[in-house]
Amino acid sequence: MxxxxxxxxxxxxxxxxxxxxxxxxxxxxxxxxxxxxxxxxxxxxxxxxxxxxxxxxxxxxxxxxxxxxxxxxxxxxxxxxxxxxxxxxxxxxxxxxxxxxxxxxxxxxxxxxxxxxxxxxxxxxxxxxxxSVPKPVRRQLMYFNKGFNRTRYDYARYGMQLIYLLMLKKANALTLSRFLTQNICSRQRRKRHYQFLAFIKQVFKALEPYRKITGLKIQIKGRFTHKAKGRSRSWKHQIGSIPLSQLDKNIQAQYVQTQTAYGSVGIKVWICS
Structure with missing residues (x-):
């Protein structure tokens, strides 16, 4: 094939x-x-x-x-x-x-x-x-910005800023892929991967009314969890539409690879603007 x-x-x-x-x-x-x-x-x-x-x-x-x-x-x-x-x-x-x-x-x-x-x-x-992030969004994500959660969610403040710029077409796929790579490869036992991925979903859901891009898709696949025998896991999240078959659409794609304590992880980001 x-x-x-x-x-x-x-x-x-x-x-x-x-x-x-x-x-x-x-x-x-x-x-x-x-x-x-x-x-x-x-x-x-x-x-x-x-x-x-x-x-x-x-x-x-x-x-x-x-x-x-x-x-x-x-x-x-x-x-x-x-x-x-x-x-x-x-x-x-x-x-x-x-x-x-x-x-x-x-x-x-x-x-x-x-x-x-x-x-x-x-x-x-x-x-x-x-x-600079809208006040309704900050209220929804207030739990991640609390002082007692600063160690666990140390990515929350600049994470919501970056994703907000992405929704306004002021950032691209390269910036988002580097943010994901930087946090996935640095997760420790006290800062688990599923907490970071849940935060990403909540930020995109809160910023949905301010979206100016047509669509976005994130795919993370590899060994980034403490599963038995180190089995690989796939995580996907998409908002809007990504028409890959239409060549007249402006689609940014970024493929990167990083390493965790459990093995290698591949990250793919598509943004249609």
Whole structure:
């Protein structure tokens, strides 16, 4: 039986390769894929998510434009003075300072890899707070935001922010797949997988009146539960419709794989906008 084709292959948005004087086609795609991996690795372990990346070149110059989504744990109303920030000895691992220093190092590596004269990096950062989520949704998910549940549901605050942006077409499948991968591979015994998956369902149900996308589908399959003999389990959730057979529809697809304490897990995300 034939292998299924990737939905994005059947729906080409733009041709990346348009010819170059010093890059042939295989070298071009190798450099582009390496740049994508470097920029994505700069956001790992932080609250910054890579939403979109655009790479343009002109003669010996490379222009990289990235869209980042910055999710906040605390509300926007909390005010901290500049002097308090400057006198702090420790820098948070999830702060923008860490991401900026990583990007600065990544630019030097990209310049050596591509052999270009100059690299320009443009960053568009979209900040999101818990108060940006509608108040009726926050009331429905109030249990996950309580102080005594902060350790168990440490993903609740920035999870609802990310999914709300996704429903408003301000985030894509790459961002959601990274959020799912980050939380599924880090679950411990006190923070079980079925609690995280139940939270995902409740957030989509609460944000259904604000949906602007046509449909969304999530499929998680693998060994991510403490079942006997490590049997694999399949979990699916869908809202709206995903017309994969209609080539004129704009469908984003993202396939990723992660590891848990029980084995490997495959995550598939489809978004029809």
């Amino acid at each position: 034939a292998q299924k084709a990737h939905p994005n292959i059947l729906r080409p948005n733009c041709d990346l390769y348009k010819g170059s004087t010093y890059w042939n086609e295989p070298r071009f795609y190798y450099i582009i894929s390496t740049i994508n991996k470097l920029i994505e690795s700069c956001c790992l372990g932080t609250t910054h998510y890579l939403n979109k990346i655009t790479i343009n070149r002109h003669f010996g110059f490379i222009i990289i434009e990235i869209d980042l989504i910055h999710l906040h744990f605390r509300s926007k109303g909390r005010f901290i003075s500049r002097r308090f920030k400057e006198n702090k000895k420790k820098v948070k691992k999830q702060s923008w300072t860490v991401v900026a220093s990583r990007l600065h190092t990544a630019i030097k590596l990209i310049q050596k890899l591509s052999g270009s004269k100059k690299i320009t990096l443009k960053i568009n950062r979209l900040k999101s707070y818990t108060r």
